[in-house]
Amino acid sequence: MSDTPTVKITHGDTVIDCAPGETVLQAMLRAGIDTPYSCRNGMCLTCITRLVEGEVPSDSQIGIKDTLQAQGYFLPCVCEPTQDIGVAPPEPAEIFGRAVVTEVAHPSKNVCRVRLMPATPLYYRAGQFINIRRSDGLTRAYSLASVPSLDRYLELHVKRLPRGQMSNWFYEDLQPGEAVDIQGPNGSCFYIPDKKDQPLLLIGNGSGLSPLIGIARDALNDGHTGPIHLYHGTRHQGGLYLDNLLRELAEEHDNLSYMPCLSREDTPETRRGRAEDVALQDHAELAGYRVYLCGYPPMVRDMQRRAFMAGAALPDIYIDPFELRDLRKKPRD
Numbered sequence: 001m002s003d004t005p006t007v008k009i010t011h012g013d014t015v016i017d018c019a020p021g022e023t024v025l026q027a028m029l030r031a032g033i034d035t036p037y038s039c040r041n042g043m044c045l046t047c048i049t050r051l052v053e054g055e056v057p058s059d060s061q062i063g064i065k066d067t068l069q070a071q072g073y074f075l076p077c078v079c080e081p082t083q084d085i086g087v088a089p090p091e092p093a094e095i096f097g098r099a100v101v102t103e104v105a106h107p108s109k110n111v112c113r114v115r116l117m118p119a120t121p122l123y124y125r126a127g128q129f130i131n132i133r134r135s136d137g138l139t140r141a142y143s144l145a146s147v148p149s150l151d152r153y154l155e156l157h158v159k160r161l162p163r164g165q166m167s168n169w170f171y172e173d174l175q176p177g178e179a180v181d182i183q184g185p186n187g188s189c190f191y192i193p194d195k196k197d198q199p200l201l202l203i204g205n206g207s208g209l210s211p212l213i214g215i216a217r218d219a220l221n222d223g224h225t226g227p228i229h230l231y232h233g234t235r236h237q238g239g240l241y242l243d244n245l246l247r248e249l250a251e252e253h254d255n256l257s258y259m260p261c262l263s264r265e266d267t268p269e270t271r272r273g274r275a276e277d278v279a280l281q282d283h284a285e286l287a288g289y290r291v292y293l294c295g296y297p298p299m300v301r302d303m304q305r306r307a308f309m310a311g312a313a314l315p316d317i318y319i320d321p322f323e324l325r326d327l328r329k330k331p332r333d
């Protein structure tokens with residue numbers, strides 16, 4: 001709990017007392033306001049809200065692009081207000097663009113690959129993420145697997161989760177021709193072409209491969225000369241949903257190595273173990289490397305620490321934890 005006094009949040013006709021230590025999102029949900037959110041920790045931007053009166057701490061605007069910050073947009077899930085404020089839902093025209101689904105494929109029994117054509121060009125870097133908003137307002141973040149200089153479409157890889165609202169809709173119901181709202185691009189997990197001979201280590205599990213394939217293709221297309229080591233982890237062989245494509249890409253590029261890792265199955269063409277453990281066995285000394293970690297949040301955060309301990313400089317470790325809206329009875333650690 002902080003020393004901040006109770007302040008008032010005005011949302012339309014509703015005035016809510018926000019207790020010390022409470023976030024604006026918590027206060028709005030407590031008051032029964034139906035507002036979108038997912039990760040609750042400033043990662044996904046699905047809760048983005050407009051400030052119409054007062055000021056909010058500047059750290060509640062981290063990750064929001066400058067032009068939107070200047071218009072008062074902030075993230076209520078990480079905002080503990082220090083003064084009375086007025087808030088409103090985002091202006092759709094300021095936040096969202098439109099995109100039409102052009103293709104839905106199911107490369108594994110749990111992952112679908114969705115291609116979208118935005119109504120106006122989206123200027124993004126491979127590996128960034130966008131938010132997808134369904135017509136009922138449900139909004140979730142998905143990383144971009146496409147590369148702007150190579151692909152006309154936006155590509156997402158969505159892993160179906162048990163009882164997951166958006167991911168099951170993607171997997172079961174979404175059809176080409178359907179339109180969705182998109183917000184973004186967001187995030188800073190992408191390739192920077194400043195040191196072309198730097199070794200890159202890319203580790204992801206499940207659909208955590210999505211930003212990594214974009215980053216790897218972007219680096220190769222940009223003429224990266226250093227080695228690029230891509231580790232994809234899953235439990236069983238069926239989860240290696242881009243196996244053929246990645247093997248072909250590695251055949252074409254001498255500096256790309258692809259290492260599929262299975263934690264529950266042995267096969268002649270895969271390594272046994274978690275992707276992050278296998279990667280560290282192969283690359284025990286990471287000084288001078290740039291490391292990209294994407295997917296399951298506990299893996300990403302643990303591996304961030306281990307990569308640092310192995311010698312990677314903190315600014316050279318890029319992370320994209322796929323934080324979920326936690327609806328489980330027992331919270332994750």
Ligand SMILES: Cc1cc2nc3c(=O)[nH]c(=O)nc-3n(C[C@H](O)[C@H](O)[C@H](O)COP(=O)(O)OP(=O)(O)OC[C@H]3O[C@@H](n4cnc5c(N)ncnc54)[C@H](O)[C@@H]3O)c2cc1C
Pocket residue numbers: 038039043044129140141142143144157158159160161162163164165166167168187207208210211320321322323324325326327328329
């Ligand atoms: C920056 C970022 C990038 C991301 N990129 C990707 C990506 O590229 N690909 C990808 O697949 N995901 C990605 N995610 C995760 C994605 O945003 C969604 O959170 C994910 O798809 C789950 O959404 P959902 O609506 O299907 O699940 P939700 O409905 O939000 O459910 C979340 C969790 O709660 C469980 N649950 C749901 N209902 C219940 C219930 N009644 N009781 C108990 N448990 C329940 C679900 O199994 C699931 O584990 C990303 C997240 C972030 C923050």
Ligand code: FES
Pocket residue numbers: 037038039040041042043044045046047048075076077078
């Ligand atoms: S950034 Fe607020 S819910 Fe994810």
